Amino acid sequence: MREDLLQRFLDYLSYDTMSSPCNASAGMRPSSDGQEKLLLHLKDCLDAMGIETYYGDEKVLAARVKGSGDGRTVGFMAHVDTADDVPGNGVRPVVHRSFVPADIHLGDTVIKLDENPDLLKYSGGTIITSSGDTLLGADDKAGVAILMECASRLPSCGFPHADVEFYFTPDEETGHGLDSFPGHWTASDVIYTVDGEEEGIIESECFNAAVANIAIKGNAVHLGSARGVMRNAVAAAAFMVSSLPGSESPEATDGRYGYYAADNLKASIAEASFEIYIRDFSYSGLERRIETVRAIAEAARHIYRVEVEADVSVQYRNMKGATERRPEALGMLYSAAEKLSMRLESRPIRGGTDGAALAAFGIASPNIFTGAHNLHSKKEWIALEAMESSLSLVMGIIREAAR
Numbered sequence: 021m022r023e024d025l026l027q028r029f030l031d032y033l034s035y036d037t038m039s040s041p042c043n044a045s046a047g048m049r050p051s052s053d054g055q056e057k058l059l060l061h062l063k064d065c066l067d068a069m070g071i072e073t074y075y076g077d078e079k080v081l082a083a084r085v086k087g088s089g090d091g092r093t094v095g096f097m098a099h100v101d102t103a104d105d106v107p108g109n110g111v112r113p114v115v116h117r118s119f120v121p122a123d124i125h126l127g128d129t130v131i132k133l134d135e136n137p138d139l140l141k142y143s144g145g146t147i148i149t150s151s152g153d154t155l156l157g158a159d160d161k162a163g164v165a166i167l168m169e170c171a172s173r174l175p176s177c178g179f180p181h182a183d184v185e186f187y188f189t190p191d192e193e194t195g196h197g198l199d200s201f202p203g204h205w206t207a208s209d210v211i212y213t214v215d216g217e218e219e220g221i222i223e224s225e226c227f228n229a230a231v232a233n234i235a236i237k238g239n240a241v242h243l244g245s246a247r248g249v250m251r252n253a254v255a256a257a258a259f260m261v262s263s264l265p266g267s268e269s270p271e272a273t274d275g276r277y278g279y280y281a282a283d284n285l286k287a288s289i290a291e292a293s294f295e296i297y298i299r300d301f302s303y304s305g306l307e308r309r310i311e312t313v314r315a316i317a318e319a320a321r322h323i324y325r326v327e328v329e330a331d332v333s334v335q336y337r338n339m340k341g342a343t344e345r346r347p348e349a350l351g352m353l354y355s356a357a358e359k360l361s362m363r364l365e366s367r368p369i370r371g372g373t374d375g376a377a378l379a380a381f382g383i384a385s386p387n388i389f390t391g392a393h394n395l396h397s398k399k400e401w402i403a404l405e406a407m408e409s410s411l412s413l414v415m416g417i418i419r420e421a422a423r
């Protein structure tokens with residue numbers, strides 16, 4: 021059984037599904053061909069299992085395993101794309117069987133034991149890494165493999181259950197994963213994402229997020245006769261960036277603290293532009309931060325006599341609200357864990373997930389661990405035993421939903 025899960029995972033890793041933020045922003049969906057190839061491959065596998073599938077213009081593969089009608093419909097979701105932070109295509113996975121905890125040498129890449137103490141938990145187990153030249157793609161092909169394995173086991177699971185739905189999305193990493201969603205097809209009001217990290221960690225809270233696009237117009241004149249005339253967009257941009265509190269930056273905060281982060285600064289005397297990412301766990305906190313950014317823009321206008329536009333848009337909202345409105349989402353999760361004697365720990369996500377986008381549809385979507393570590397890096401690793409425990413939890417939730 022464990023071997024089936026591993027073989028599925030290795031199969032999906034062989035697809036080049038790195039997503040492209042650039043193509044995604046230009047409206048291409050999925051943003052890379054490999055993603056569609058994998059989605060169609062999954063569809064073929066599900067069709068061969070005799071499972072009902074739907075793959076429409078939304079480019080989200082949906083599947084429904086019919087049950088006996090007892091209990092409630094629950095859904096699960098994973099994404100097929102991988103990040104573009106490091107090379108992500110041409111992945112050559114390495115399976116380390118009967119693992120003896122030690123530094124893992126993958127060419128120039130070394131996964132150090134002292135930086136990865138969780139490796140100690142899997143002594144004697146099976147660790148999967150990349151060759152060291154690319155990321156592995158456990159984020160989120162581990163989730164995909166867990167859900168596909170779950171779908172294949174359901175018909176012979178031996179307990180009655182209601183319909184179970186599975187969703188496989190493109191472009192999660194680009195932030196465009198749920199630009200469209202087959203809401204007309206779904207019957208679930210709880211859809212768990214299986215896109216987490218270390219074993220035992222559950223996430224049901226994430227940031228509220230906004231981005232401020234700042235555009236500054238100065239006045240460029242000959243520097244020799246600039247006195248009282250020139251208005252320097254570089255100076256105004258530098259003032260704005262340095263006015264963001266350093267103690268509230270991503271590199272200075274953790275836990276439940278929010279932040280401001282400036283990025284993509286391009287500046288000349290005539291004009292400057294940059295973005296400010298704004299994050300906060302409370303929505304009122306996000307609004308306060310947006311006001312702060314506007315106040316800094318206003319100050320730059322007065323001090324540097326430049327034109328400043330601060331165009332702010334909200335990117336996603338904390339999924340906590342949707343989870344609180346459907347307490348059964350966490351209820352089923354924790355009862356399942358208890359019956360499996362599995363200890364869970366809840367942590368806030370310092371980012372967003374597709375779950376945050378689902379919250380906008382009123383769907384609760386806590387995020388379940390896959391067992392993956394060091395995401396978006398060449399040091400990414402996962403233990404097969406952790407994937408199996410994630411699969412047991414998913415099966416346990418389906419069982420709880422049947423009660």
Ligand SMILES: [Zn+2]
Binds near residue numbers: 099160215
């Ligand atoms: Zn992910």
